[in-house]
Every structure is written in structure tokens, then in C-alpha cells.
Amino acid sequence: MNQHRITAMGLIMLAGSLFLTTNATKVTAAAPYDEDAYGPEAPIVWEKPTKVTFSHKTHTMDAGLACDSCHDELFIMESGAVLTTGKLTMAAMAEGKFCGSCHDGNTAFASNTKCASCHTDVNGLAPQDPIVWTKPVKAVIFNHKGHVEDFSLECDACHDDTFAMQKGTAEKAADFTMQALYDGKYCGKCHNGKTAFASDTRCNTCHIGVKGHNRMMGNDGAHATGSKAGH
Ligand code: HEC
Ligand code: HEC
Ligand code: HEC
Ligand code: HEC
Ligand code: HEC
Ligand code: HEC
Incomplete structure (x- = not known):
């Protein structure tokens, strides 16, 4: 010493x-x-x-x-x-x-x-606004509020190594696809028909689509001109 x-x-x-x-x-x-x-x-x-x-x-x-x-x-x-x-x-x-x-x-x-x-108030650290991915397909929605407050999940259920605490990260990975979900990765860790509804069901719950995305962005009724929305 x-x-x-x-x-x-x-x-x-x-x-x-x-x-x-x-x-x-x-x-x-x-x-x-x-x-x-x-x-x-x-x-x-x-x-x-x-x-x-x-x-x-x-x-x-x-x-x-x-x-x-x-x-x-x-x-x-x-x-x-x-x-x-x-x-x-x-x-x-x-x-x-x-x-x-x-x-x-x-x-x-x-x-x-x-x-x-x-952290004293961990729930307060979660983003309030939904996270929406637009790649590879537009548009998939994820809500912290539902998952953390309504379904009482701990942050580390996802922020272990499943998801980074930075929106847009998963989107950059080539394997952020339905097949990965079916294999139990990403959302598929829980959306497997046991912990939560399976990833091969209720497509529209996660996929709000181009219209849903426009509505969310306050562009309801606007033409999706020039949009390269995936099909
Ligand atoms: C596990 C890590 C760790 C150990 C071991 C540790 N400290 Fe610290 N100490 C910290 C951290 C973190 C801070 C805050 C630094 C900052 O905010 O930049 C700090 C700050 C301090 C301060 C400044 C407090 C103030 O109010 O400005 C003092 C004095 C101090 N440590 C003394 C000690 C002494 C004496 C020991 C051993 C008996 C010790 N520390 C052991 C992590 C440690
Ligand atoms: C030099 C090693 C070391 C560093 C650096 C260190 N810790 Fe720890 N910490 C420990 C060990 C060892 C324990 C007790 C074993 C355990 O709980 O896993 C512990 C326990 C804790 C605990 C649980 C006990 C408690 O205080 O409530 C908290 C919280 C914690 N650390 C926070 C921090 C934070 C915040 C920092 C950075 C500012 C930090 N630690 C840096 C070694 C470290
Ligand atoms: C059910 C899964 C899940 C849980 C539980 C969860 N998160 Fe997240 N979190 C995500 C996903 C997914 C992202 C976006 C990651 C991406 O786009 O790659 C994210 C992103 C974040 C971000 C980054 C937001 C930004 O604007 O970049 C923060 C901060 C965050 N989470 C905090 C928390 C905190 C704090 C908790 C616990 C109160 C929590 N999360 C619980 C899945 C979760
Ligand atoms: C060992 C202590 C420790 C643990 C455990 C811990 N954090 Fe942190 N966290 C910190 C420190 C230290 C900071 C930076 C200083 C500050 O924010 O005052 C921080 C910062 C953050 C930030 C601000 C942005 C960023 O990314 O740095 C968020 C959000 C966050 N933590 C969420 C979480 C979540 C969610 C978990 C659990 C999955 C967690 N933390 C676990 C110590 C910890
Ligand atoms: C740690 C487990 C876990 C992970 C990971 C997870 N979910 Fe969930 N999710 C749940 C649970 C539990 C429910 C509620 C039970 C149910 O509806 O089957 C739920 C419900 C939902 C709902 C319906 C309720 C709402 O919030 O609108 C959507 C949509 C959803 N999840 C999307 C996602 C997406 C997208 C991902 C990946 C980014 C994801 N979830 C990752 C556990 C998880
Ligand atoms: C639990 C949430 C969830 C459910 C349920 C879900 N998906 Fe997905 N889907 C995603 C995520 C996350 C991505 C990757 C991000 C993106 O493309 O925006 C994705 C990507 C896709 C893709 C593009 C990548 C690929 O794998 O080809 C297609 C196509 C797709 N989903 C179709 C569907 C169909 C069809 C259903 C229903 C049978 C469905 N999805 C149900 C979350 C879900």
C-alpha cells in the first residue's frame, strides 16, 4: 500500500x-x-x-x-x-x-x-416512444411501455445480449429476419408461443406496415410518394 x-x-x-x-x-x-x-x-x-x-x-x-x-x-x-x-x-x-x-x-x-x-429509477430510463424498424421491411413496432410496465419484464431480459441499448442497432445486422426469430433469437427469444405469442402468428401485431407507420408519423392520408417501402 x-x-x-x-x-x-x-x-x-x-x-x-x-x-x-x-x-x-x-x-x-x-x-x-x-x-x-x-x-x-x-x-x-x-x-x-x-x-x-x-x-x-x-x-x-x-x-x-x-x-x-x-x-x-x-x-x-x-x-x-x-x-x-x-x-x-x-x-x-x-x-x-x-x-x-x-x-x-x-x-x-x-x-x-x-x-x-x-440505478435508482430504472423504468424511467426506458424510451417512452415506440421503436420502429424500417429495414429489411417497413415497419415493425416495439413498445418499451408494454413490455416493461404491462408485462413486467426486467430490462436485462433484453439488454443482456439480446438487444443493444441503442435504437437501430439490430437493424444493421444481416440476420435480423423472421428466420432468426423462429430460431429463438431477438424477439423470438420470447415470441416462441410459450413466453409470448409465436413469431409465426399475429403478423400485424408487430408489422404495422407502411400505413401504420405513416399514421404514427402524423402523415395519415399523405401520399407515400417516393417511398421505397419494401413489399
Ligand atoms: C470499487 C472502486 C473504488 C474503490 C475500491 C475505492 N473507491 Fe474511492 N471512489 C470511487 C469512485 C467511483 C469515486 C467517484 C469518482 C468520480 O465521481 O469521478 C470515488 C471517490 C473517492 C473520493 C472523493 C470523494 C468526494 O466526495 O469527492 C475519495 C476521497 C475516495 N474515493 C477515497 C477512497 C479511499 C480512501 C478508498 C479505499 C479505502 C477508496 N476510495 C476505494 C471508487 C472507488
Ligand atoms: C475493483 C473492482 C470493482 C469496481 C471497479 C467496481 N465494483 Fe462494484 N462490486 C465489486 C465487487 C467485488 C462487489 C461485490 C460482489 C458482487 O456483488 O458481485 C461489488 C458490488 C457492487 C454493488 C452491489 C452492492 C451495493 O453496493 O449495493 C453495486 C451496486 C456496485 N458494485 C456498483 C458499482 C459501480 C456503480 C461501480 C463503478 C462506479 C463499481 N461497482 C465498480 C467490485 C467492483
Ligand atoms: C422486451 C425487450 C426489452 C426490454 C424488456 C427492455 N428493452 Fe430497451 N430496447 C429494446 C429494443 C428492441 C431496443 C432497440 C434496439 C435496436 O434497435 O437494436 C431497446 C432500446 C433501448 C434504449 C435505447 C433507446 C434509443 O433511443 O436509442 C434504451 C435507453 C433502453 N432500451 C432502455 C431500457 C430500459 C431502462 C429497460 C428496463 C426498464 C429496457 N430498455 C427494457 C428491448 C427491450
Ligand atoms: C455496475 C453498475 C451498473 C449496472 C449494473 C447498470 N448500470 Fe446503467 N449506468 C451505470 C453508470 C455508472 C452509468 C453512467 C453514469 C450515469 O448515468 O450517472 C450508467 C448509464 C446508463 C444509461 C445512460 C446511457 C448509457 O448507455 O450509458 C442507461 C440508459 C442505463 N445505464 C441503463 C441500464 C440498464 C438497462 C441496466 C441493466 C441492463 C444497467 N444500466 C445496469 C451503472 C450501471
Ligand atoms: C423478454 C421477452 C420478450 C422479448 C425479447 C420480446 N417480447 Fe414482445 N412480448 C413479450 C410478452 C411477455 C408479451 C405479452 C404476452 C403476449 O402478448 O403474448 C409481449 C407482447 C408483444 C406485443 C403486443 C403488445 C404490444 O406491446 O403491442 C408486441 C407487438 C411485441 N411483443 C413485439 C415485440 C417485438 C417486435 C420484439 C422484438 C424487438 C419483442 N416483442 C421482444 C415478451 C417479449
Ligand atoms: C414478434 C414480432 C413479429 C411477428 C409476430 C412477425 N414479425 Fe416479421 N419481422 C419482425 C422483425 C423484428 C423483423 C426484422 C425488422 C424489419 O424487417 O423491420 C421482421 C421482418 C420480417 C420480414 C423481412 C425479413 C425476412 O425475414 O424476410 C418479413 C417478410 C416478415 N417479417 C414477415 C412476417 C410475417 C408474414 C409474419 C406473420 C406470419 C411476421 N413477419 C410476424 C417481427 C415480427
Whole structure:
């Protein structure tokens, strides 16, 4: 362990406890642990782009991690600093960066599971508007609201590895077809006649078609002139 770091930390912790004692009735004296190995007591809370809470206690005290497993290579000791880089995203974590260097399913639970353990209001993060794909055929609709609220699915039922959290991603894959659905991929993971209605039934429930798409875009009655809508 780096002696300089511990000394610097001692000062910060001291400043922290002075702050606490002058501001609130918080008792830290009888803490059943070595305070040097604890880190800041108050959780780190990031508000943007989403609300995420990080607890030093569960990482240092409970999981037994040393300060230098995160500082300063993954994070510097300044609340909010990482947000200013704009690089802390779910995609970066999936690549093993930041929280994802441990939250990879080996050292700790993977960052594309147990969403609610890091996010306070996870349902509020789902897009309100329906997602519509226009390739290879126009137009297939997907509603978060129905799936998350009405059918009570957890985000990680789909945002494990089934779908990326970026609309238009699946559309770019050559195998985003009915055959893939019949093989149990994409929507077919559930739309198999067991978990949800089968993909070879009720075509119009998913396929709202060119007319449905126009209606949704507020172009009802407008001519689909120049539209290259697939047939
Ligand atoms: C699992 C990762 C991890 C470990 C282990 C860890 N920290 Fe942190 N620490 C963080 C993160 C994340 C932040 C917030 C950084 C940011 O917002 O950019 C932070 C911030 C801090 C801050 C700044 C707090 C503030 O309010 O500005 C201090 C001080 C700190 N850590 C001390 C420690 C000490 C001391 C230890 C060991 C006892 C420790 N940390 C262990 C992840 C960790
Ligand atoms: C290990 C903690 C952790 C877990 C688990 C986690 N997230 Fe995140 N998430 C973060 C952090 C950190 C950020 C970026 C900082 C912020 O938004 O305050 C973030 C950002 C996001 C964002 C903003 C845009 C983006 O892609 O970065 C969305 C949306 C999101 N998470 C959804 C989810 C969903 C859905 C799940 C579960 C499938 C999940 N998160 C699981 C920590 C986590
Ligand atoms: C150095 C490794 C490491 C890093 C980096 C790390 N974690 Fe963890 N985290 C762990 C371990 C180990 C556990 C406990 C084992 C488990 O729950 O899988 C844990 C548990 C958790 C938990 C569950 C316990 C609790 O606090 O409620 C949350 C939430 C969490 N981490 C969020 C985060 C977030 C957010 C980040 C990024 C700011 C992060 N972790 C970075 C190793 C790490
Ligand atoms: C039944 C499957 C399913 C569930 C459950 C689900 N999603 Fe999604 N989500 C999708 C699909 C499909 C896309 C679009 C992916 C694509 O176009 O490749 C998507 C895209 C997203 C996007 C990107 C939106 C954009 O504008 O780029 C976010 C953010 C998101 N989901 C968050 C969530 C959150 C948060 C939850 C849980 C509350 C959740 N999702 C639950 C299937 C699901
Ligand atoms: C994690 C499981 C799961 C996945 C993946 C999934 N669905 Fe669903 N879906 C359901 C369930 C459960 C229902 C409700 C039960 C039923 O109607 O059979 C449902 C219902 C629907 C409905 C009718 C209700 C509504 O929201 O309009 C449509 C349309 C639909 N899904 C489209 C899709 C599309 C398109 C995809 C792929 C992008 C998809 N679903 C992926 C589980 C899933
Ligand atoms: C659970 C939702 C769902 C149901 C039900 C569904 N589809 Fe699809 N379909 C999709 C998705 C998603 C795509 C790929 C995205 C796109 O083409 O916009 C697709 C693509 C297609 C395509 C173009 C790609 C290919 O495989 O040739 C055709 C044709 C098609 N569907 C026909 C049908 C017919 C016919 C039915 C009813 C027997 C049906 N679909 C039922 C979701 C569904």
C-alpha cells in the first residue's frame, strides 16, 4: 500500500468527519471498522445522464477491495470527475472499462444485469416512444411501455445480449429476419408461443406496415410518394 496515499486520505477523512460533526448528528466514533480502509462514508451519487449510486462501504468494507484497485487508474478521488470526461457509459462498461473492469460477470455481477442495483429509477430510463424498424421491411413496432410496465419484464431480459441499448442497432445486422426469430433469437427469444405469442402468428401485431407507420408519423392520408417501402 502506498504510504503517501494513506496520509493524504487521512487528511481527507479528517476533513470529512469535521464536516459531518459540524453539520449533523451522524456518529462515526463507534464504527466497527478501520476508517482508513473505508473511504468516503456518504455514497457517491451521479445525477447525469442517469441517477447512479456508488457505495464505498460495500466495495471496501464488504467486498474487501483496496483503494488502489480503483484509485487512481479507474477513478480519481473527486466526486463527479469521471462525468466530465463523458466516457462513462454502459457501452464503455461492457468493454471492461470503469465499473465494468470488475462488473464483468467474473469479479462481480455483470454490468448488463441487476440494473436496479446501480440505478435508482430504472423504468424511467426506458424510451417512452415506440421503436420502429424500417429495414429489411417497413415497419415493425416495439413498445418499451408494454413490455416493461404491462408485462413486467426486467430490462436485462433484453439488454443482456439480446438487444443493444441503442435504437437501430439490430437493424444493421444481416440476420435480423423472421428466420432468426423462429430460431429463438431477438424477439423470438420470447415470441416462441410459450413466453409470448409465436413469431409465426399475429403478423400485424408487430408489422404495422407502411400505413401504420405513416399514421404514427402524423402523415395519415399523405401520399407515400417516393417511398421505397419494401413489399
Ligand atoms: C470499487 C472502486 C473504488 C474503490 C475500491 C475505492 N473507491 Fe474511492 N471512489 C470511487 C469512485 C467511483 C469515486 C467517484 C469518482 C468520480 O465521481 O469521478 C470515488 C471517490 C473517492 C473520493 C472523493 C470523494 C468526494 O466526495 O469527492 C475519495 C476521497 C475516495 N474515493 C477515497 C477512497 C479511499 C480512501 C478508498 C479505499 C479505502 C477508496 N476510495 C476505494 C471508487 C472507488
Ligand atoms: C455496475 C453498475 C451498473 C449496472 C449494473 C447498470 N448500470 Fe446503467 N449506468 C451505470 C453508470 C455508472 C452509468 C453512467 C453514469 C450515469 O448515468 O450517472 C450508467 C448509464 C446508463 C444509461 C445512460 C446511457 C448509457 O448507455 O450509458 C442507461 C440508459 C442505463 N445505464 C441503463 C441500464 C440498464 C438497462 C441496466 C441493466 C441492463 C444497467 N444500466 C445496469 C451503472 C450501471
Ligand atoms: C475493483 C473492482 C470493482 C469496481 C471497479 C467496481 N465494483 Fe462494484 N462490486 C465489486 C465487487 C467485488 C462487489 C461485490 C460482489 C458482487 O456483488 O458481485 C461489488 C458490488 C457492487 C454493488 C452491489 C452492492 C451495493 O453496493 O449495493 C453495486 C451496486 C456496485 N458494485 C456498483 C458499482 C459501480 C456503480 C461501480 C463503478 C462506479 C463499481 N461497482 C465498480 C467490485 C467492483
Ligand atoms: C422486451 C425487450 C426489452 C426490454 C424488456 C427492455 N428493452 Fe430497451 N430496447 C429494446 C429494443 C428492441 C431496443 C432497440 C434496439 C435496436 O434497435 O437494436 C431497446 C432500446 C433501448 C434504449 C435505447 C433507446 C434509443 O433511443 O436509442 C434504451 C435507453 C433502453 N432500451 C432502455 C431500457 C430500459 C431502462 C429497460 C428496463 C426498464 C429496457 N430498455 C427494457 C428491448 C427491450
Ligand atoms: C423478454 C421477452 C420478450 C422479448 C425479447 C420480446 N417480447 Fe414482445 N412480448 C413479450 C410478452 C411477455 C408479451 C405479452 C404476452 C403476449 O402478448 O403474448 C409481449 C407482447 C408483444 C406485443 C403486443 C403488445 C404490444 O406491446 O403491442 C408486441 C407487438 C411485441 N411483443 C413485439 C415485440 C417485438 C417486435 C420484439 C422484438 C424487438 C419483442 N416483442 C421482444 C415478451 C417479449
Ligand atoms: C414478434 C414480432 C413479429 C411477428 C409476430 C412477425 N414479425 Fe416479421 N419481422 C419482425 C422483425 C423484428 C423483423 C426484422 C425488422 C424489419 O424487417 O423491420 C421482421 C421482418 C420480417 C420480414 C423481412 C425479413 C425476412 O425475414 O424476410 C418479413 C417478410 C416478415 N417479417 C414477415 C412476417 C410475417 C408474414 C409474419 C406473420 C406470419 C411476421 N413477419 C410476424 C417481427 C415480427
